[in-house]
Amino acid sequence: MKRKRSSSPETGSTSHGSSGTKYDVFLSFRGPDTRATFTDSLYHTLLDKGISVFIDKRGIDVGEEIGPEIYQAINDSKICIPIFSRDYASSSWCLRELEHMILHWKTNELEVMPIFYDVEPSDVKLETRVYADALTLHKEKHGPEIVQRWAEALKEVTGIKGWDTKNTGYRQFRKFMSLFDFAMSVKLKVSCVHISDHVVGMDESANEVVELLNVEFKDVRLIGMWGMGGIGKTTLAKVVYNKLSTNFDSCSGLLNVQSRLLSDIIGNVGVELSSIDHGKNMIKNRFCRKKVLIFLDDVDHENQLMALAAKEEWFGSGSRIVVTTRDKSVFCKLQDQFEHCLIYEVKELNNLTALQLFSKHAFRSNSPPNAFLSLSEKVIAKTGGLPLAIEVIGSLLCGKKEERVWQDTLKKMDYCQQRDVKEKLMLSFQALDHLQQQIFLDIACFLAGQDNSYSYYMWDDCGFFPSEGIDILLLMSLVKIGEGNELWMHDQLKDLGRSIVYEENCKDPTKGSRVWWAQQGGMNIVQQKKGTGTVAAYYYQSKKPLQDSILTSKDFIEVPNIRFLNLSRSTLSGDFGDLFSKLRWLNWFECPREMQATNFCPKNLVILDLRGSDSIDEHWGGWTQLKILWSTKRLVATRLKVLDLTYCEMLKEIPELSAFLSLEILILKGCEMLTKLSDSIGMLKYLVKLDVSFTSIVELPNSIVNLKSLKVLKIGGSCMQKLPYAIGMMEKLEEIYGEGCRKLEVIASDIVGLTSLELTETRVENVPMLPESLVATRLKVLDLSHCGMLKEISELSAFLSLEKLILKGCEMLTKLYDSIGMLKYLVELDVSYTSIIELPNSIVNLKSLKVLKIGGSCMQKLPDAIGMMEKLEEIYGEGCRKLEVIASDIVGLTSLELIETRVENVPMLPESLVATRLKVLNLSHCRMLKEIGELSAFFTLEKLILKGCEMLRKLSDLIGMLKYLVELDISCTSIVELPNSIVNLKSLKVLKIGGSYIQKLPDAIGMMEKLEEIYGEGCRKLEVIPSDIMRLPFLRILKLTDTCVENVPKLPQSSVATRLKVLNLSHCRMLKEIGELSAFLSLEKLILKGCEMLTKLSDSIGMLKYLVELDVSCTSIVELPNSIANLKSLKVLKIGGSCMQKLPDAIGMMEKLEEIDGEGCRKLEVIASDIVGLTSLELIETRVENVPMLPESLETYTVRPLRTLLELFGPMILLGFDQAMQIPKHCILCRIAPFLAIMKVQTT
DSSP: OOOOOOSSOEEOSOOOOOTTOSEEEEEEOOHHHHIIIIIHHHHHHHHHTTOOEEEOSSOOOTTOOOOHHHHHHHHTEEEEEEEEOTTGGGOHHHHHHHHHHHHHHHTTSSEEOOEESSSOHHHHTTSSHHHHHHHHHHHHHHOHHHHHHHHHHHHHHTTSOOEEOTTOOHHHHHHHHHHHHHHHHHHHTOOOOOOOTTOOSOHHHHHHHHHHHOTTSOSOEEEEEEOOTTSSHHHHHHHHHHHHGGGSSEEEEEEOOHHHHHHHHHOOTTOOOSSHHHHHHHHHHHHTTSOEEEEEOSOOSHHHHHHHHOOGGGSOTTOEEEEEESOGGGGGGGTTTOSEEEEEEOOOOOHHHHHHHHHHHHTSSSSOOHHHHHHHHHHHHHHTTOHHHHHHHHHHHTTOOOHHHHHHHHHHHHHOOOHHHHHHHHHHHHTSOHHHHHHHHHIIIIITTSBHHHHHHHHHHTTOOHHHHHHHHHHTTSOEEOTTSBEEOOHHHHHHHHHHHHGGGSSOGGGSSEEOSGGGTTHHHHHTOOOOTTOOEEOOBOOSOGGGOEEEGGGGTTOTTOOEEEOBTOEEEEEOTTTTTTOOEEEOTTOOSSOEEESOOOTTOOEEEOTTOTTOOTTOHHHHHHHEETTTTEESOTTOOEEEOTTOTTOSSOOOGGGOTTOOEEEOTTOTTOOOOOGGGGGOTTOOEEEOTTSOOOOOOGGGGGOTTOOEEEOTTSOOOOOOTTGGGOTTOOEEEOTTOTTOOOOOSOOTTOSEEEOTTSOOOBOOOOOGGGTBOOOOEEEOTTOTTOOBOOOOTTBTTOSEEEOTTOTTOOOOOGGGGGOTTOOEEEOTTSOOOOOOGGGGGOTTOOEEEOTTSOOOOOOTTGGGOTTOOEEEOTTOTTOOOOOSOOTTOSEEEOTTSOOOBOOOOOGGGTTOOOOEEEOTTOTTOOBOOOOGGGTTOSEEEOTTOTTOOOOOGGGGGOTTOOEEEOTTSOOOOOOGGGGGOTTOOEEEOTTSOOOOOOTTGGGOTTOOEEEOTTOTTOOOOOGGGGGOTTOOEEEOTTSOOOBOOOOOGGGTTOOOOEEEOTTOTTOOBOOOOTTOTTOSEEEOTTOTTOOOOOGGGGGOTTOOEEEOTTSOOOOOOGGGGGOTTOOEEEOTTSOOOBOOTTGGGOTTOOEEEOTTOTTOOBOOSOOTTOSEEEOTTSOOOOOOOOOGGGTTTTTTGGGGGGGGGSOOOOSOTTSOOOOOTTOOOSOOHHHHHHHHHHHO
16 A cells, blocks of 8 residues: 655755755654654754754655655755664665665765664664565565665665664653754754744844844853743843854854753764863863853753853853843852853833734734734733743634633633743742742732832741842842832732632632732631631721721631731721731721720731821820730830831821830821921931921921931921931931922031932022041932022032932022042933033043933033043933034934934934944924934934924935834924835834924835834825825824825725724814724724814724724714714713714613713704713703703712713802702703702712
């Protein structure tokens, strides 16, 4: 029986492109022996390395003649791999292939790499009967001459060094596969690794890494690519590898074993190492003269890295080492060994890229079908931009067409993670020790968003060693600390933590170690006594009135181990005894004025947070119970470290502090009635932070100088007139924040130890002259912005540590002293909106300066030698109306904003400066700007803002070279036409042409595949919207208001998948029709206001199921089509000033409709009776004669929503329901009673 040979053999997807070859590898094997096992594994291993493989997927029949296509495939391959299995020689086909291979091997046309799968080389050499017997059988059919040639080929192949896999176990087999694929890479010198076809959104990140690597420099660089599991580190590494591999003598990709690294670079596959030290010496000796590119993937311990790349001198000039890891600490030892050891944090995907990646997996396209757009966006929101989660969920939903399946998946995502995602993230969790895991779970369940310092105190008191724990979590990218010191955790990691807790007791989650959110158990865990001794934390936030949220002492008997408790808007009642003996942190937001609990003595309480409790004052009953337990006469809260009374607005004085001597943080911010601090505050010798901002305190008590531990003092917005005279005695004080202290006039001269001083919007007149002995001041930030009385800042030589000097808005400041040049650590200088005319020449000595802000000042020119400021990255000069020239040596800048200046042109940069790093060039409202010259020198630009440059008439064709440009704004210029090269801006997302003279959009605008937003408002000469615009797969916003556009193009059916969300054509007075809207199924806003010639809407508007706002005000539309009732998402309907005679009859079917704005509809006579759900109805200057009588059953339903109805009919005075209402004369209201009834229900 014969088997047919495939006429179209399957090959790998990555071709090599070398001259004379089509395939990297030709696999010769006997199908029944190895096809489903060894050969299949080898095939996919090679594909994953980016190696193109010729393989026959269907096989052939014994005895069938070999076809010419197989001979041609062998000829077109670089390497042929015969896989010798036990019955290989029984196939005449296999023997013919081998004969042809050896023939071309002899002439050096290809290489042969034999694999002895389950036979010995001696079997193939015909020294045993295994193959010899098979050849004997062939003689009868094929003749002795042909068989002899086959025998010679078999003997020849055994003389080639091959691979013996016979009798190898699983581990040895895996080792073989690893070594074999690296040997293949060496022989082929593969420059590319295999990357999935579904990869999206890597270009920007890859370019950033490439920029860090900067292969043009001769130094040795090590770059760490760091991020949480599943974030896409390995994929990004592959992209970077493929971009750079051709620039190096040798490359090694995605490995972490010494022998494999050596094999890959030096080409000796059989490297054997006796020890790690042996490997280190060999790497050092072999690589020190080579320019190598090495990628080390998934390094999880510094020892791995030290064994592979411990020192810079191990590698030749220009070498680059890239490491991917979840643990940032692996680089600690290398910081000193490599001059250039840089860390790149791999970030989550943005929404657009995430949606594209999801679509690739779920729909096999770049964007989802309209019917699934909203659902897809909901899925993306729940993944938090984590590529792994996006890919897994996308693949899971691929082919699922029923909406209920998607809805079920969304619901499931709220409670549990997909297995593949969880397994990947669990690796990081399992790498933590037990105490670190407790910290992780606390953050995941309820501490994300909380102040890290508060959390620290709880964990420290519980013996969790938080300094080490948080550091480890940070290094492993499991948590981040925000700018406000708040804890942040990725949504997928929070889901992981909560799923771990949930699995502690799946049948009843309220018995788990942690309970969060009211939905999971909330009040039940207490009131129904469902908690157990295992409950370590309990989080509850009630929205009920206080009287409905009473918890008694009996409710807490079954939950004795609570250490974190949130009682938002709840009341405690009863005798609590020792119930809260383990409680460390109590959040009691909006706690009641009356303390109903007795013996409330949480003796181990560390944090008491009463923020927003605007009903408690200094007489609150809780103060006494927290200080002393009267039954034993002992102090209670002796371990309290944090007392937060933010916005306790009734507090006139603080409680006696002598009972809280351990306090480290005292927050009184926003206690507006607080006029003074007790002298007892001086007893708080451990106090680190004191915040009295936005209080009525005029002066700090003298005892404040006894706070020897105080580091941070916040007095901003208070009535403070002066800082304490002896402030210098507070030796640990580092930061003072006094912004908005409008009565503060003087800075004390003994501010030596400070690192930050912010006194914005005060009456300070000068910076004190410090004595020489104080030159070593540690001040890093000096912010005196908007100190309108500041006339000089004197000598700055005493502030040598300054990193930020902010003088913005100091209008009386006319000059800076030359001593500013001594601030060698200064990173940011802001003299915007001052009266400074010129910067001193010494400014060029600021070698660390990165940001210079001169906007709104009287500056006439930038420093001549600005190019000497080698680290300068950003200049902001908006509103420098006297500035006329941009210096040509602005090479290192990444941002240049010179808005509203007299600059006339952009300088022509010499070719040597083409590598400028400028990313933002903002010259908006430079009315003298006539040309921007050659843009080729600014090829890194991401934003080019030329708005309001009225004399600018054209853009150079070279703008098409700006391949990284994301935003282009030429609105309100005199530009008539965009150059054809504009379509080459493949990264452009935002195009603004509003108010310009543009007559048409580019014909081939559809080629700008990333374009998301087009703003063309006020382009009065623009007449046509090109139909090609709907080829843009990601276009979301199209605003062409106040143009001459006459119609919306009819789109082909293929364009239905547009993602357009906002279509704004308001005041397009020539617009007569908008045609079929079925192609705009994603629309959320349709704005047609002021389109006076528009007389009707198409019935197809009813298909816009996501439409939220429809504005047809000031049009000639007489009636809305009946299909309008299908707009189930519509919230806002604007018909004011139109010719509308009535509202739609079925308006009540529009269940989400909240607002109708119909002012000036002079023909409108009737209000429909089914306007139940509205929150706003404005029908000013209409012909409406009465308000409909609503059925009684609906009156309570519309209690809140319809209150605003009474505001529609003019200025109404509602001092009480028995008093008269003032109703405008032009409205005749016959029946208003139903609404009065409604309002009475609301107020009572």
